[in-house]
Amino acid sequence: DGGITQSPKYLFRKEGQNVTLSCEQNLNHDAMYWYRQDPGQGLRLIYYSQIVNDFQKGDIAEGYSVSREKKESFPLTVTSAQKNPTAFYLCASSPDRGWGNQPQHFGDGTRLSIL
Amino acid sequence: GENVEQHPSTLSVQEGDSAVIKCTYSDSASNYFPWYKQELGKRPQLIIDIRSNVGEKKDQRIAVTLNKTAKHFSLHITETQPEDSAVYFCAASLAGNQFYFGTGTSLTVIP
Numbered sequence: 630d631g632g633i634t635q636s637p638k639y640l641f642r643k644e645g646q647n648v649t650l651s652c653e654q655n656l657n658h659d660a661m662y663w664y665r666q667d668p669g670q671g672l673r674l675i676y677y678s679q680i681v682n683d684f685q686k687g688d689i690a691e692g693y694s695v696s697r698e699k700k701e702s703f704p705l706t707v708t709s710a711q712k713n714p715t716a717f718y719l720c721a722s723s724p725d726r727g728w729g730n731q732p733q734h735f736g737d738g739t740r741l742s743i744l
Numbered sequence: 745g746e747n748v749e750q751h752p753s754t755l756s757v758q759e760g761d762s763a764v765i766k767c768t769y770s771d772s773a774s775n776y777f778p779w780y781k782q783e784l785g786k787r788p789q790l791i792i793d794i795r796s797n798v799g800e801k802k803d804q805r806i807a808v809t810l811n812k813t814a815k816h817f818s819l820h821i822t823e824t825q826p827e828d829s830a831v832y833f834c835a836a837s838l839a840g841n842q843f844y845f846g847t848g849t850s851l852t853v854i855p
Contacts, residue, residue, distance in 0.1 A: 662843075671750070671833060671845040672788075688745075719787065730776035730837045735787040 632656040635720050635736035641744045642707065642714055650705045650739045652720035659724065661703035662733065665689060666717040675718075678703055707741065715742050746771040748836050750846025757824050758854050765849045767834035768816040774836040774844075777817050779808060782831045782848075791832075792819070824853045 633654045642648045652661065660679045664672040674687030678697040692711025697703055703722075707714045717740050721733040747770040757763050767777075775796040780788035794801045794808045794817065801808050805824075810817040821828055834846040 664845075669753075669847075671748075671847040673845075674842070677842065730839070732778050732790045732793055733843060735780075735789075737787050738785075 633720060633722055633734055633736040635718075635739050637739060638737065640739055640741045642741060643744050645709045647706055647708050648741070650707070650718055650720075650741070652703045652705065652736060653701055654703075654722045654734075654736075655701060656722055656724070656734065657700070658722035658734070659700070660722060661697070662721040662723075663687075663693070663695065663703070663705045664719045664721065666719060666738075672719065675705065717741075746774055746836055746838060746844040748834060748844045748846045750834050750849060752849060753847065754850045754852075756852045756854060759824060759826060761824055763819075763821045763824055763828070763851055763853075765819045765832055765834070765851075766816060767818070767836075767846050768814075769836040769844075770815065771836070771838060772812075772815065774838050776837040777808070777810060778835050778837070778843075779819050780833045780835070782833065784830075788833060821851075824851075826853050826855050829853045 636651045662677040663675040673689050675693050676695040678684035694706045717738050719738045720736040723731045723733045750767045778793035781791045782788040792806050792808050794810050805822045807820040829852050831848045831850050833848050835843045837843045
């Protein structure tokens with residue numbers, strides 16, 4: 630779906646460094662999500678947001694932070710507190726705030742590695 | 745919270761045969777069940793979905809069945825082709841638009 634753009638495609642993090650992954654959508658979707666994907670595992674929810682200026686922790690929020698200042702944007706910061714950040718990170722959005730669930734649309738992902 | 749289990753984790757079939765992937769969920773309040781296909785290094789793409797008020801849905805070679813009583817749903821791919829080779833994920837969604845994913849099935853279609 631060309632409506633969700635993640636950048637960068639590849640990212641390297643040094644010890645003790647915070648890094649920010651970008652996610653922008655032009656689909657006018659209310660809800661946005663961040664998932665982490667490790668080899669051989671499913672998608673695990675980090676954070677999600679159903680409306681601007683509001684977000685909730687998912688199952689593995691420790692070591693991550695987010696903001697939702699604009700409807701179009703939902704950046705994810707991987708902090709130095711996240712000791713095992715190497716993974717494939719996927720951003721998604723969906724058009725509904727809570728009534729009648731709608732499918733999620735995914736970005737192309739960011740692959741984060743430790744230097 | 746919801747727990748989604750998916751089986752098998754790997755599946756190999758001969759081209760032209762059928763493939764079946766099964767998922768179970770734990771929360772009877774889940775009401776929406778999408779299936780995604782993910783090719784290596786790419787984004788998951790929705791291939792079919794089903795809501796809790798429907799028992800079966802078909803789209804050409806792909807079908808999904810839902811058994812609410814037993815809390816399981818299955819993906820059926822008929823007449824498989826090499827381009828069907830990918831990882832398939834099931835998901836269950838509760839009200840509030842939170843999704844819970846299975847651990848994925850790596851499907852290989854052997855020409």
